[in-house]
Structures are given as structure tokens and as C-alpha cells.
Amino acid sequence: MSGADFEVVRLTLLTALGATALNLPLAVLAGWGLARWSGAGRVATETVLSLPLVLPPTAVGLVLLQALAVGSPFGRLLDALGVEVMFTWKGVVLASAVMSFPLLVRSARTAFAEVDPRLVGVARTLGASRWGAFWRVELPLAAQGVVAGTVLAFARALGEFGATILIAGNIPGRTQTLALAIYHRVQMGKEAQAWPLVALTTLIAFAAIAAAERIGQRRQGEVRG
Amino acid sequence: MAELDVDISLPLSQFVLQARFRSRSPALAVLGPSGAGKTSLLEVLAGLRPRAKGTVRMDGAPLPEDPERRSVGYVPQDALLFPHLTAEDNLRFGLHGRPDADRRLAEVAEMTDVGGLLRQYPHTLSGGERQRVALARALAPQPRLLLLDEPLASLDAELKQRILPYLFRVRDEAKVQLVYVTHHWGEARLLADEALLMRGGTVVAQGSTQEVLSPKALADVGPLPDADNVIRGAWEATKEGPALRVRGGLLWVPTAEAEPKGTATFLVPAEDILLSTRPLEGISARNVFPAAVRDVAAVGTDAWVRFEGCGEEWWARLTPASVRELGLTAGTPAFAAIKAHAFRRLR
Numbered sequence: 225m226s227g228a229d230f231e232v233v234r235l236t237l238l239t240a241l242g243a244t245a246l247n248l249p250l251a252v253l254a255g256w257g258l259a260r261w262s263g264a265g266r267v268a269t270e271t272v273l274s275l276p277l278v279l280p281p282t283a284v285g286l287v288l289l290q291a292l293a294v295g296s297p298f299g300r301l302l303d304a305l306g307v308e309v310m311f312t313w314k315g316v317v318l319a320s321a322v323m324s325f326p327l328l329v330r331s332a333r334t335a336f337a338e339v340d341p342r343l344v345g346v347a348r349t350l351g352a353s354r355w356g357a358f359w360r361v362e363l364p365l366a367a368q369g370v371v372a373g374t375v376l377a378f379a380r381a382l383g384e385f386g387a388t389i390l391i392a393g394n395i396p397g398r399t400q401t402l403a404l405a406i407y408h409r410v411q412m413g414k415e416a417q418a419w420p421l422v423a424l425t426t427l428i429a430f431a432a433i434a435a436a437e438r439i440g441q442r443r444q445g446e447v448r449g
Numbered sequence: 450m451a452e453l454d455v456d457i458s459l460p461l462s463q464f465v466l467q468a469r470f471r472s473r474s475p476a477l478a479v480l481g482p483s484g485a486g487k488t489s490l491l492e493v494l495a496g497l498r499p500r501a502k503g504t505v506r507m508d509g510a511p512l513p514e515d516p517e518r519r520s521v522g523y524v525p526q527d528a529l530l531f532p533h534l535t536a537e538d539n540l541r542f543g544l545h546g547r548p549d550a551d552r553r554l555a556e557v558a559e560m561t562d563v564g565g566l567l568r569q570y571p572h573t574l575s576g577g578e579r580q581r582v583a584l585a586r587a588l589a590p591q592p593r594l595l596l597l598d599e600p601l602a603s604l605d606a607e608l609k610q611r612i613l614p615y616l617f618r619v620r621d622e623a624k625v626q627l628v629y630v631t632h633h634w635g636e637a638r639l640l641a642d643e644a645l646l647m648r649g650g651t652v653v654a655q656g657s658t659q660e661v662l663s664p665k666a667l668a669d670v671g672p673l674p675d676a677d678n679v680i681r682g683a684w685e686a687t688k689e690g691p692a693l694r695v696r697g698g699l700l701w702v703p704t705a706e707a708e709p710k711g712t713a714t715f716l717v718p719a720e721d722i723l724l725s726t727r728p729l730e731g732i733s734a735r736n737v738f739p740a741a742v743r744d745v746a747a748v749g750t751d752a753w754v755r756f757e758g759c760g761e762e763w764w765a766r767l768t769p770a771s772v773r774e775l776g777l778t779a780g781t782p783a784f785a786a787i788k789a790h791a792f793r794r795l796r
Binding site for chain 2 (some may be wrong): 340342343345346347348349350351352353356360361364365
């Protein structure tokens with residue numbers, strides 16, 4: 225593995241981890257909300273949150289591009305904070321986070337929906353606040369589903385391409401992740417140099433999926449037990 | 450005991466739950482057919498139904514809105530232990546941050562006899578063990594009011610017999626006001642001194658268990674569930690062996706012990722009691738005593754007869770034909786015969 229390959233893998237892992245860390249608290253709260261809230265607008269909210277799963281990644285990338293544009297409210301906020309997202313590793317993190325968010329939300333929602341809401345009631349009669357019942361009962365019981373979803377979302381973030389290339393470009397050493405590097409090398413006619421990267425992504429994705437499966441199985445076993 | 454003053458309403462899918470009652474009873478039974486709103490009433494008392502209107506007061510002071518500040522213990526029908534916590538951590542849940550947590554844990558574990566189960570997870574416990582852990586968990590923070598939702602309903606007859614004595618202990622020792630939901634009026638009569646009868650979301654009768662739990666009142670409410678007699682007495686040694694001393698005499702009951710001591714509780718199924726309008730002689734049943742019939746009601750294919758004998762109140766389940774032939778009505782003098790082996794020990 226060349227130094228350049230190493231740099232690509234490092235950037236890929238770090239940005240995928242960053243995206244997952246950024247998503248985790250938001251997605252857990254969103255998943256919990258969707259599982260517990262039965263009011264009007266729930267289905268609509270769920271659909272909007274799931275859109276990145278079905279839209280072409282380039283479409284999502286274009287929306288992000290628009291949202292981050294210098295004149296937009298979000299762009300101005302970032303500008304005021306001195307945060308530069310476009311064509312930086314932060315752009316990679318943002319694009320992968322947006323694209324993998326629905327996977328995590330959906331896993332979290334399923335995991336929270338499986339927790340009997342009456343346990344929350346019992347916890348509250350035992351002195352726990354609503355928030356306390358979330359931390360002490362719902363989150364621990366949903367944890368395995370959330371972790372399995374986190375691993376899946378991480379795997380999704382690893383391979384993000386379409387949205388990333390639109391808002392972060394394909395700058396070696398700066399924003400070039402594994403997916404972008406493979407594309408780049410194939411485009412340059414250096415297929416032979418792309419294969420080691422394919423092997424690497426396969427290895428990382430394999431490990432992630434295997435971990436998610438293991439967690440899922442352990443969970444099923446416990447439910448049955 | 451504090452005065453529980455309830456005046457609430459809550460729209461449910463079939464009807465509006467509208468309960469208005471006051472009680473100072475240390476143990477109040479809430480009876481009624483399934484779907485009468487009993488569980489919803491308990492949830493309102495526990496503060497778990499934020500949409501409920503009205504007030505719940507104890508000694509005149511309204512209970513706080515938030516369930517966590519109500520000091521109300523709740524034992525749901527299916528125990529609902531926290532599956533990710535050991536029995537001990539379930540018991541400790543409500544003792545979070547209390548300096549006396551260890552002492553309380555030991556006290557409630559002793560009272561419900563769950564000391565040997567503390568390290569187990571709920572899925573390894575039997576139904577009866579889960580109920581006891583749920584009971585201990587609700588008692589641990591010393592609530593003022595303890596709500597029990599059919600704690601025996603999901604258990605088979607043998608397990609029921611094992612849990613009942615713990616309920617007695619809680620009632621007698623825990624210094625907590627009980628509200629006990631059941632559709633089994635043998636249990637209600639045994640555990641509670643006051644009863645509420647509910648139907649279609651409203652309270653249709655309230656009074657002493659003896660008043661409310663009459664065959665007629667229950668026939669009015671719906672099909673009668675199992676109505677075993679539950680008899681408590683003290684052991685007494687006699688020349689013919691140990692016998693059970695009840696309010697108005699001695700009963701012959703089976704025991705494997707030579708010299709049993711203290712008190713014992715027995716269950717006598719209502720269908721195991723014979724009634725006769727003539728004195729009984731030459732009969733193998735060990736317990737034969739005069740019976741004063743108080744009331745009779747026909748419900749479906751059964752005739753229920755409530756009578757007094759040996760200072761206790763009994764229920765017998767006969768056929769309408771035998772009630773007709775014997776001419777049993779309120780006030781009929783009769784004789785009851787019960788085999789010793791019809792008495793099943795609750796332990």
C-alpha cells in the first residue's frame with residue numbers, strides 16, 4: 225500500500241467516523257421521537273427524513289450545495305462562524321452524514337418502538353423523570369438496535385460518492401476518499417491501481433456488516449431468551 | 450389511613466371513564482368485568498394518563514401532575530420488570546440516590562422473599578417470581594398508595610396460592626394504602642375490606658366487601674368469574690389432631706404437620722360445598738355445620754348461594770334445579786357439608 229493509498233484510507237475512515245458521530249445524537253433523538261410520537265405529521269416527517277435513502281445522491285448533493293451557498297442563511301451562518309465546508313474534509317463529513325442519516329434514524333426508530341412504552345410509565349412511578357426514563361430504560365433497551373444501525377450508517381458513509389463529489393470535490397489528500405479515489409483512478413485509466421482500493425473498501429465494509437449482523441443476532445437471542 | 454378522594458374522567462375508545470369515590474380503606478378492591486375501565490382507573494391514579502381530567506386527592510391535597518412526584522407504587526398485571534436489569538437493579542430503580550437504599554432493598558426483599566433471586570435477570574424468573582419482584586420494586590420507595598392490577602390473574606392456581614401470602618404481608622406490614630384491581634371476588638373479599646364495583650367506566654356500587662359482593666350485585670355486573678372461598682384461621686390442637694379455629698368454630702382441614710402452629714389460609718372451591726335443608730348424618734364429610742342462607746342468585750347455568758356458617762361467609766355454587774328443589778331463599782335454615790380435602794392450603 226502506497227503512502228497515497230494510506231492517506232485515502234485514513235481520510236475515509238476519519239470522515240466516516242466524523243459523519244457517524246455527528247449523526248448519532250440527532251438520529252437517536254429523531255428515531256425516539258418517531259417511535260413515541262403518534263400525532264399528525266409523523267408519516268410526513270418520516271418520509272422526509274428517509275428521502276436521502278431513495279433520492280440520487282447527486283440530487284441530495286445539489287440541495288446541499290444550494291444550502292451551503294454563500295448567500296444562503298446556512299452559508300452565512302457558517303461564514304460568520306468562520307467554518308469552511310465546501311471543498312474541505314468537513315464537506316465530506318457533511319455529505320456522508322446526510323446520506324447515512326436515514327439508516328441510523330430508521331434503526332433507532334425500530335429499536336425504540338420495540339421498547340414497551342408502559343415501562344416508561346413504571347419507571348416514572350418509581351421516581352424517574354421523563355428524561356430519566358429515557359436514559360435509564362429506553363436507551364439501554366434500544367442500545368443494541370442503535371449500535372447495529374450505527375455500524376450500518378458508518379458503512380454507508382464509507383462508500384459515499386455522489387453527494388460528496390458535488391460539495392467536497394475530489395482533491396487528493398484533502399477530500400479524496402476511497403470511493404472517489406477508485407473513480408479517479410479508473411477515469412485516469414489506472415485500473416490496476418484502483419483494485420487495491422477496492423479490496424480495502426471490501427474489507428472494511430465486510431467487517432462493519434459482520435459486526436452489525438453479530439449485534440443483531442445477539443439481540444434476537446436475548447429477546448427469545 | 451389517608452382519605453383517597455377521586456373525581457376523574459377520561460375518554461376511552463368504548464366509553465368515558467368517570468370515577469368518583471372516596472375511601473379511607475387500607476385495602477380497597479376494584480372489581481368489575483374485563484373492559485370496565487379498572488386498569489385505566491389505576492393508570493389515572495398513577496398519573497400515567499395525562500389526558501385525564503379531574504383530581505385525585507389524598508387527605509385533601511391534590512396529587513402532583515407528574516407520576517414521579519406522586520409517591521404511588523404501581524404493579525402492572527404482567528409485572529413489567531425492566532428486562533435489561535437484574536432483579537436487584539429493578540428493586541433499586543426507585544431507590545436511586547437514596548441514602549437508605551441498601552436498607553430498603555433488604556427490607557422489601559425480605560418481605561417478598563426475593564433475596565435468592567436478586568442476581569437473576571427477569572427472563573430467567575418464573576411468573577410468580579416476577580410478580581414478587583414487581584411487588585418489591587413498587588414497595589421499595591415507600592409509596593403512600595400501592596396500585597395492584599390483577600397481580601394474580603396471569604398465574605395458575607398453584608402460583609396464586611404462593612403469592613397470596615405475600616400480599617397479606619404487604620397489606621399487614623408495609624403501611625401502605627392498597628388499591629387492588631381484580632375480577633376475582635374471592636381474592637377481593639380476602640384482601641380488601643372495602644370494594645368498588647365498576648361497569649362501563651363508572652362506579653356502580655361502593656361499600657364493605659360483604660355489602661358489595663353479593664350474588665345479586667355481581668349477577669348484575671356480568672358473568673361471575675371463579676369465586677373460591679378463602680378461609681383464614683389459627684391452628685388448634687385437639688384430641689383428634691390439629692384443626693383450624695375460625696370465628697365461629699373448628700374446621701377439619703388436611704395438614705401434613707403433626708403440630709402446626711400459627712395461622713393458615715385455605716381455599717375452598719365454591720362447587721365443593723354441599724347444602725342440605727335437613728340435618729346431615731352418616732356422611733363422610735368432616736365438616737358439617739348449620740348454614741344461614743343470606744342470598745341466592747341465578748347467573749347463567751349456575752345458582753350462587755351466599756350463607757353464613759362457623760362465623761364465616763361462604764359461597765356455594767349449585768345448579769338452579771337443586772336450589773328450586775330445596776327451596777333455598779334468603780333466610781332458609783340449612784346445613785353445609787365440606788370434605789376436609791376440599792380445603793386447599795395456601796402457602
